[in-house]
Structure formats: C-alpha cells, structure tokens
Amino acid sequence: MSRIVMKFGGTSVADLDRIRNVARRVARAAAAGHEVAVVVSAMSGVTNQLVGWCQALSPLHDAREYDAVVATGEQVTAGLVAIALQELGVEARSWQGWQIPLLTDGAHGRARIDRIDGAALIARMQNGQVPVIAGFQGLGPDHRVTTLGRGGSDTSAVELAAAIGADRCDIYTDVDGIYTTDPRIVPKARRLPRIAYEEMLELASVGAKVLQTRSVELAMKERVRVQVLSSFAEAEGCDLPGSLVVDEDEILEKEIVAGIAYSRDEAKMTVKRVPDRPGIAAAIFGPLSEAGINVDMIVQNVSDDGTTDMTFTLGRSDLARARQTLAAQQGQIGFADLVSDAQVAKISVVGVGMRSHAGVAATMFRTLAERSINIQVISTSEIKVSVLIGADYTELAVRALHTAYGLDAA
Numbered sequence: 001m002s003r004i005v006m007k008f009g010g011t012s013v014a015d016l017d018r019i020r021n022v023a024r025r026v027a028r029a030a031a032a033g034h035e036v037a038v039v040v041s042a043m044s045g046v047t048n049q050l051v052g053w054c055q056a057l058s059p060l061h062d063a064r065e066y067d068a069v070v071a072t073g074e075q076v077t078a079g080l081v082a083i084a085l086q087e088l089g090v091e092a093r094s095w096q097g098w099q100i101p102l103l104t105d106g107a108h109g110r111a112r113i114d115r116i117d118g119a120a121l122i123a124r125m126q127n128g129q130v131p132v133i134a135g136f137q138g139l140g141p142d143h144r145v146t147t148l149g150r151g152g153s154d155t156s157a158v159e160l161a162a163a164i165g166a167d168r169c170d171i172y173t174d175v176d177g178i179y180t181t182d183p184r185i186v187p188k189a190r191r192l193p194r195i196a197y198e199e200m201l202e203l204a205s206v207g208a209k210v211l212q213t214r215s216v217e218l219a220m221k222e223r224v225r226v227q228v229l230s231s232f233a234e235a236e237g238c239d240l241p242g243s244l245v246v247d248e249d250e251i252l253e254k255e256i257v258a259g260i261a262y263s264r265d266e267a268k269m270t271v272k273r274v275p276d277r278p279g280i281a282a283a284i285f286g287p288l289s290e291a292g293i294n295v296d297m298i299v300q301n302v303s304d305d306g307t308t309d310m311t312f313t314l315g316r317s318d319l320a321r322a323r324q325t326l327a328a329q330q331g332q333i334g335f336a337d338l339v340s341d342a343q344v345a346k347i348s349v350v351g352v353g354m355r356s357h358a359g360v361a362a363t364m365f366r367t368l369a370e371r372s373i374n375i376q377v378i379s380t381s382e383i384k385v386s387v388l389i390g391a392d393y394t395e396l397a398v399r400a401l402h403t404a405y406g407l408d409a410a
C-alpha cells in the first residue's frame with residue numbers, strides 16, 4: 001500500500017466522459033488500498049479563455065483580479081471529479097487552495113508556494129477519504145487567491161506530494177511519457193522509462209512542455225518521485241508504463257544524450273557597435289532585467305575599432321519590449337543600431353552522460369554542418385549544449401541529431 005498523488009491535466013478532464021474515466025482510475029487505485037490525493041487542472045481550453053477575457057477587458061488588468069478569474073477553472077474540475085467519484089461510491093471531497101490552505105507568496109499570477117500543512121489531508125486520507133484538490137491556486141499573504149503561473153498545477157501536485165510524504169506523484173497527461181524528442185517530428189523517438197531530475201529540468205527549461213519547469217525543480221529538491229503517464233491508454237484495466245523522473249543513481253543504463261528539445265519561442269537581438277569598455281554588459285542587461293525580460297544565450301564579438309556587437313536571445317514575446325527598453329537607453333549605452341530576428345529556433349541536447357564523455361558538442365556541430373545548417377549562437381552547461389539556428393531548419397536539425405546520437409528506435 002502506498003500514498004500517491006494523482007494529477008490530471010486539462011485534456012484528461014476535458015469533458016464529462018473523461019472526468020468519469022479519471023474517477024474510475026482513482027477509484028481503482030483507492031480500491032487497491034492506496035491512499036490517494038487527486039490534483040486537477042482546469043478543463044482544456046478553459047484557462048486560455050479566462051485569460052483572454054481579462055485581456056479583452058483591460059490589457060493591463062489588476063493581477064489580483066486576474067487570479068480571481070483564472071483560478072475558477074480548477075475549482076470547477078475539482079468539484080466535478082469529486083461528484084464523479086462519489087457516484088462510484090468513493091468518499092471524495094474537493095478542496096480549493098485556500099481551504100487546505102496552500103499558502104503562497106504575494107506574487108499574483110506567478111506565485112510561489114511557501115507552505116502546505118499536510119497533516120489534515122493525511123488524516124482524511126487515512127480515514128479513507130479521497131481529497132480532490134484544485135491545482136494551480138493558493139492563498140496569498142493578503143488573504144486573496146493566487147495562481148502559480150501557467151502550467152502550475154504540476155507544481156501544486158509535486159508540492160502536495162512533498163507535504164504529505166507521498167511515495168509517488170503520478171502526472172496523467174495526453175502523452176504516455178517523456179520521449180527522447182518530440183514524436184511528432186521524429187516518429188522513431190523512444191519513450192524513456194527513466195530520466196534523471198537534472199535531465200528533465202534541462203529539457204523542460206529548453207522547450208519540452210510535458211512538465212512545468214518549476215515542478216521539476218521542486219521534485220529534485222524534495223526528492224519526489226514523479227511519474228508521467230497517459231490518462232488515455234490503458235491495457236486490461238491497468239496503466240501503461242510511463243516515464244519515471246528519479247535520481248540519477250536509479251538509472252542503470254545511462255545514455256550519453258537522454259533527449260533533444262527544441263523551442264520556437266525564441267528571438268535573437270544584436271546591439272550593434274557598443275563601446276568595448278567595463279560596464280557595458282551591465283548597461284545593456286541591467287535595464288532588461290529590471291523590465292522583467294529573461295535573457296538566455298549571450299555572445300559578444302570584439303572588433304579592432306574598440307566597439308563590440310552584443311548578441312543575445314530572449315523569448316519572442318519579449319522582443320518588442322526589449323527593443324523599447326534598450327532604445328530608451330541608447331544615449332547611455334552608446335550603440336549604433338538594434339537588429340532583431342524572430343525566425344530562429346533553439347535546439348538543445350541534454351544528458352548527464354556529458355559530464356564524463358567528451359565530444360558531444362563536436363558531434364552536434366558536425367551533424368549540423370553536414371546538413372548545411374548555420375549555427376548562430378552556442379551555449380553550454382554541464383549537461384546541455386544549445387544552438388540557435390534558423391527556424392526553418394528546426395525539424396531537419398532535430399531529426400539529424402536524433403540519429404547522430406543513436407537515439408532512433410530500432
């Protein structure tokens with residue numbers, strides 16, 4: 001018998017039939033003697049619609065009211081799943097963030113969880129009750145509802161699993177696990193039975209969208225075993241195997257490269273001909289960070305006339321704001337021109353095996369060169385190499401790299 005958190009994403013609760021299906025899965029786990037806590041997302045499309053309504057009324061709407069609106073999606077599904085469970089004879093009860101309470105900081109729209117008191121939940125579970133918890137939402141220090149940022153119900157689930165000392169946090173979604181790359185691009189992509197926290201964290205942060213990045217960060221810190229599995233596929237009333245996100249030591253057959261991710265949400269900006277002097281990077285990136293703009297890869301080229309071109313990448317949706325921010329500083333920074341390109345993609349190869357194996361980056365560069373794909377920017381970390389290329393080459397690059405690292409399924 002174990003204690004499990006079962007989290008269901010938006011597509012898994014998209015309509016009443018799927019909600020009944022979720023209830024059957026939960027009932028089965030409860031009948032097997034497990035202590036189960038359920039975390040749910042809003043029905044798919046609902047959060048987008050709620051966000052859209054806020055934006056339509058006011059592009060610069062109050063963040064507290066945004067939270068009041070968007071948190072409702074999860075409230076609905078929590079109640080519906082509890083009803084569906086009761087229909088199956090399971091003693092279930094829905095819980096909103098404030099009722100638990102799941103306490104967060106005051107950063108409305110992107111709050112971080114401070115503390116969850118797990119004791120009351122555990123007591124209920126031990127008495128045979130199944131709590132159905134609205135994901136994505138909490139209670140701020142101002143006693144108002146907060147939300148955790150898009151995709152935040154993954155984080156709710158992992159944080160709850162840590163708070164109640166769960167043996168596992170199962171994330172049910174519309175894919176049956178973590179793949180070596182996006183199977184829509186590479187049909188020969190393979191499901192990874194196990195992946196290390198570090199790898200998952202890097203993959204999530206560079207574009208793999210299965211888990212919210214912060215939830216992986218948290219799982220790694222709290223040592224929560226996370227399993228990603230499909231809420232659609234099942235065989236003979238059993239879940240199909242998914243992917244387990246675990247400590248590196250639990251993975252016996254380590255590949256050098258675990259996976260390849262891509263992101264088309266990138267843009268590149270070059271600040272042309274800035275004076276090459278101490279403080280210039282601070283003068284450029286300080287104002288960007290104050291404007292809340294995240295910069296990712298950075299390269300600097302020095303020419304012999306004492307000026308330098310500073311190129312960096314950022315989220316495509318931040319491009320206009322970055323341009324505005326830097327243009328306002330042109331006098332202080334002293335650049336000649338700002339050039340940007342949104343037709344770029346970032347391709348990353350990730351694997352803990354890189355720590356002990358040389359040549360991973362070289363293989364990447366050679367593979368791309370053989371396809372005549374130009375590399376515009378490069379960045380590396382201990383277990384990741386990322387390159388920026390023209391967006392049109394995304395598929396070609398991902399396929400070629402998948403083959404080059406021996407990841408294709410037989």
Ligand code: ASP
Pocket residue numbers: 009010041042047048073135136149150151152153154
């Ligand atoms: N419903 C929220 C969103 O779409 C939270 C989640 O699904 O994780 O971002």
Ligand code: MG
Pocket residue numbers: 009010151154210212
């Ligand atoms: Mg999600």
